[in-house]
Amino acid sequence: LARGPVVPPTRSSEGFLREFLRELQYGQGVTLARSSPNDQYLAMARAVRHYLMADWLETARRRREHPAKMVGYLSAEYLLGRQLDNALLATDMVDIVQEALAECGISLDTMRAQEVEPGLGNGGLGRLAACFIDSLATLDVSCVGYGIRYEYGIFRQTFVDGRQVEVPDTWLSFGNPWEFPHPEREVEVNFGGHTEQYTDEDGRERTRWIPGWNVLGVPYHYMVPGYQNGVVNTLRLWSARATHAFDLQIFNSGDYAEAVRAQTFAENITKVLYPEDSTPQGRELRLQQQYFFVACSLKDYIDQTLPPDFDLKRLPDQIIFQLNDTHPVIAVPELMRLLIDDKGMEWDEAWEITQKCFAYTCHTLLPEALEVWPVELVGRLLPRHLEIIYGINERFLEQVREAFPGDELRVRRMSIVQDHPFRAVRMAHLATVAGAKVNGVAELHSQLLRDKLLPDFAQMYPDKFTNVTNGVTPRRFVRQANPALSELISEAVGPGWERDLSRLSGLESFAEDPEFREQFRQAKQANKERLRALLLVRDGVELPEGHLLDVMVKRLHEYKRQSLKLLHVVTLYESIRSGEVAAEDVTPRTVIFGAKAAPGYHMAKETIALINAVAKTINADPAVKGRLAVAFPANYNVTLAETLIPAADLSEQISLAGMEASGTGNMKFALNGALTVGTDDGANVEIRQLVGDDNFFLFGMSEPEVAALHASGYVPSQVYADNPRLKRVIDLIASGAFTDGDPGRVSAFVDDLLYNDRFMALADYQSYIDVQERIDAAYADTEAWTRSAILNVARAGFFSSDRSMHDYLDRIWGAGIRL
Numbered sequence: 001l002a003r004g005p006v007v008p009p010t011r012s013s014e015g016f017l018r019e020f021l022r023e024l025q026y027g028q029g030v031t032l033a034r035s036s037p038n039d040q041y042l043a044m045a046r047a048v049r050h051y052l053m054a055d056w057l058e059t060a061r062r063r064r065e066h067p068a069k070m071v072g073y074l075s076a077e078y079l080l081g082r083q084l085d086n087a088l089l090a091t092d093m094v095d096i097v098q099e100a101l102a103e104c105g106i107s108l109d110t111m112r113a114q115e116v117e118p119g120l121g122n123g124g125l126g127r128l129a130a131c132f133i134d135s136l137a138t139l140d141v142s143c144v145g146y147g148i149r150y151e152y153g154i155f156r157q158t159f160v161d162g163r164q165v166e167v168p169d170t171w172l173s174f175g176n177p178w179e180f181p182h183p184e185r186e187v188e189v190n191f192g193g194h195t196e197q198y199t200d201e202d203g204r205e206r207t208r209w210i211p212g213w214n215v216l217g218v219p220y221h222y223m224v225p226g227y228q229n230g231v232v233n234t235l236r237l238w239s240a241r242a243t244h245a246f247d248l249q250i251f252n253s254g255d256y257a258e259a260v261r262a263q264t265f266a267e268n269i270t271k272v273l274y275p276e277d278s279t280p281q282g283r284e285l286r287l288q289q290q291y292f293f294v295a296c297s298l299k300d301y302i303d304q305t306l307p308p309d310f311d312l313k314r315l316p317d318q319i320i321f322q323l324n325d326t327h328p329v330i331a332v333p334e335l336m337r338l339l340i341d342d343k344g345m346e347w348d349e350a351w352e353i354t355q356k357c358f359a360y361t362c363h364t365l366l367p368e369a370l371e372v373w374p375v376e377l378v379g380r381l382l383p384r385h386l387e388i389i390y391g392i393n394e395r396f397l398e399q400v401r402e403a404f405p406g407d408e409l410r411v412r413r414m415s416i417v418q419d420h421p422f423r424a425v426r427m428a429h430l431a432t433v434a435g436a437k438v439n440g441v442a443e444l445h446s447q448l449l450r451d452k453l454l455p456d457f458a459q460m461y462p463d464k465f466t467n468v469t470n471g472v473t474p475r476r477f478v479r480q481a482n483p484a485l486s487e488l489i490s491e492a493v494g495p496g497w498e499r500d501l502s503r504l505s506g507l508e509s510f511a512e513d514p515e516f517r518e519q520f521r522q523a524k525q526a527n528k529e530r531l532r533a534l535l536l537v538r539d540g541v542e543l544p545e546g547h548l549l550d551v552m553v554k555r556l557h558e559y560k561r562q563s564l565k566l567l568h569v570v571t572l573y574e575s576i577r578s579g580e581v582a583a584e585d586v587t588p589r590t591v592i593f594g595a596k597a598a599p600g601y602h603m604a605k606e607t608i609a610l611i612n613a614v615a616k617t618i619n620a621d622p623a624v625k626g627r628l629a630v631a632f633p634a635n636y637n638v639t640l641a642e643t644l645i646p647a648a649d650l651s652e653q654i655s656l657a658g659m660e661a662s663g664t665g666n667m668k669f670a671l672n673g674a675l676t677v678g679t680d681d682g683a684n685v686e687i688r689q690l691v692g693d694d695n696f697f698l699f700g701m702s703e704p705e706v707a708a709l710h711a712s713g714y715v716p717s718q719v720y721a722d723n724p725r726l727k728r729v730i731d732l733i734a735s736g737a738f739t740d741g742d743p744g745r746v747s748a749f750v751d752d753l754l755y756n757d758r759f760m761a762l763a764d765y766q767s768y769i770d771v772q773e774r775i776d777a778a779y780a781d782t783e784a785w786t787r788s789a790i791l792n793v794a795r796a797g798f799f800s801s802d803r804s805m806h807d808y809l810d811r812i813w814g815a816g817i818r819l
């Protein structure tokens with residue numbers, strides 16, 4: 001028993017009950033009779049964990065014994081969502097567990113509700129990382145996800161008088177049954193100090209880094225189960241601790257308070273997730289976070305994961321580090337430093353290796369979202385890395401000059417180090433130069449990346465650039481979030497679609513089957529009722545019944561244009577109020593918003609306040625009762641998304657064309673049978689191509705039209721003056737009609753629309769209103785709408801993150817990865 005493989009517990013409700021009671025009694029130290037729901041949750045989560053353990057250990061053993069090339073996914077964020085249901089589904093234990101809990105008088109739903117989701121990400125980028133590691137486990141690809149174990153994840157959003165107030169996310173305070181701390185695998189990370197030259201024993205001139213201070217990184221392991229396939233990969237999140245030597249020294253000097261301060265200082269590094277997702281501010285602690293997790297990850301991989309005495313020349317055969325945006329790009333000079341300073345390699349050889357070990361995914365097109373780090377800061381925090389970056393840049397610019405003689409403007413444009421408006425390291429340039437491949441996250445985005453964001457680089461390295469369109473995991477976002485639809489799908493196309501989403505195409509013919517359409521509507525109805533029940537207890541919101549459910553959920557950002565959605569809502573309201581249309585003639589609609597604003601993003605917070613003000617007025621007005629309602633549940637997160645998205649009829653994807661790199665919510669809605677109203681932006685383009693124009697509501701300017709309007713000079717106040725309806729709507733808002741007669745509370749919002757409107761909401765207004773009128777009419781034709789909804793599901797199988805992973809394997813990660 002002691003020498004053999006780990007034996008999993010018996011897969012039966014008796015077996016599970018035994019594990020559960022053991023964990024409750026011996027783990028939590030309580031009897032069932034005296035246990036709290038939290039005790040029960042922790043015990044059952046640990047019991048579920050037992051069933052994954054044998055597979056986890058076996059997967060690790062297999063990977064050690066057959067060393068294939070591994071993917072090291074480097075991401076500062078993983079927006080995982082709740083773990084319990086995911087684990088139950090991966091092990092196919094829902095029924096067993098439900099039965100066992102029933103014996104104890106415990107409901108599984110109560111247990112599910114106990115879990116605080118790990119919100120270790122801001123939005124799309126972090127959720128994408130979570131989908132990707134799910135898919136890699138399901139495809140049995142060797143992958144370790146590396147990241148940061150923030151003590152506080154994305155803030156909890158509350159509303160006070162309709163304005164956003166952030167509350168710290170204390171996700172760890174009731175205990176976390178899903179993590180495995182490994183303090184014995186701690187890693188030291190250095191910061192600060194200076195560098196010096198010296199001559200080694202062989203008479204070679206070398207550099208060494210004399211750091212000024214250091215911290216420890218303690219890894220916490222999380223299981224990443226594949227879907228019912230016996231594979232369990234690892235997510236390794238790093239947590240900062242004070243160095244023992246550090247505080248011991250101070251302790252010995254008798255200064256207890258100083259020792260504690262030093263500890264606090266070190267542990268600050270992984271204290272909190274930065275809640276900005278589009279305008280990174282060059283904050284010192286943020287760079288510390290980035291270097292911290294990347295240094296831990298590289299050292300852990302080289303010293304602990306590779307076999308001892310591994311010849312590092314062969315590193316590119318063993319690992320590809322995928323850089324999730326520029327946040328982990330400091331890994332590039334770190335690997336150079338390890339190879340040159342620690343392992344004694346020559347520059348050219350080290351660079352050749354480094355260039356094969358990294359690939360870079362870009363997630364933006366907004367210029368202000370591109371990370372730059374002030375040279376002064378990098379030099380102070382990471383002096384050796386700054387030298388290496390200069391070394392890389394010098395050699396790179398030499399190549400540019402060779403390829404484009406006399407073109408000094410180009411050299412300046414391409415330089416990894418910018419001079420203006422301040423001296424700083426351009427992380428995207430570093431990533432592009434160092435990466436073997438550079439990809440965008442949807443076809444349009446990848447094209448704009450090549451043509452607009454990094455054209456000089458695309459010209460110099462045409463083969464580097466590629467596209468991988470994002471995807472989402474069908475396990476969480478269809479199977480788990482939408483059991484009613486899942487059952488229908490399984491009946492129609494048979495089992496197994498969760499792992500081969502292209503099989504959804506088998507639903508095509510069912511769109512013509514009236515009986516199936518009725519069942520499909522019933523599933524949607526069941527999901528709406530689930531949502532109603534949730535919002536009632538979660539937010540005290542009472543959703544009207546029988547409405548078109550129109551949903552816009554995503555981070556609050558001007559480019560995403562929640563403002564345009566709001567103009568539509570006010571347009572509907574105004575047209576009923578003014579008597580222009582009779583209330584009984586409008587298609588009843590409930591609009592749901594969900595959005596967090598970055599705490600320092602003023603206009604975003606103003607928009608939230610205005611949405612809440614408009615919602616309050618509309619919901620209280622008997623003139624529109626039963627016809628129009630607006631709900632804005634606070635704290636939109638993965639957990640809420642799982643109930644909201646399956647209930648939606650209409651998916652709002654209305655960013656200004658050319659601004660949304662991909663979007664992934666758009667895919668989740670389509671897969672759950674909502675129709676999209678959207679611009680030709682990001683992955684909307686591909687969604688529309690796949691589902692067909694008849695099943696997608698396109699509106700607004702295309703990206704080239706946006707560019708042309710910019711070039712010709714856009715004057716939003718002119719659009720306002722020329723469109724009487726728009727004028728009435730904006731005037732109504734500006735009058736204070738939604739803000740207790742106070743125009744002062746809306747002037748920032750209104751003035752920006754009229755005199756700035758960077759993302760051209762007014763330019764797309766009329767087109768948006770027109771398409772929404774078509775939507776009202778289309779929704780009234782129930783059978784046709786259902787047919788379109790079914791076709792959306794049938795044709796959206798492409799957007800599985802499993803497909804994305806196949807594309808990464810084919811286009812980026814190269815041969816040697818087992819499949």
Ligand code: 26M
Nearest residue numbers: 124125274276277280363441660661662663664
């Ligand atoms: C950077 C520095 C300092 C603090 C925070 C950041 C930062 C964090 C997250 C910057 C950007 C972050 O995320 C951006 C993001 O989520 N981008 C989205 O990525 C999705 C996945 O590819 C796309 O679908 C979305 O279109 C894109 O907006």
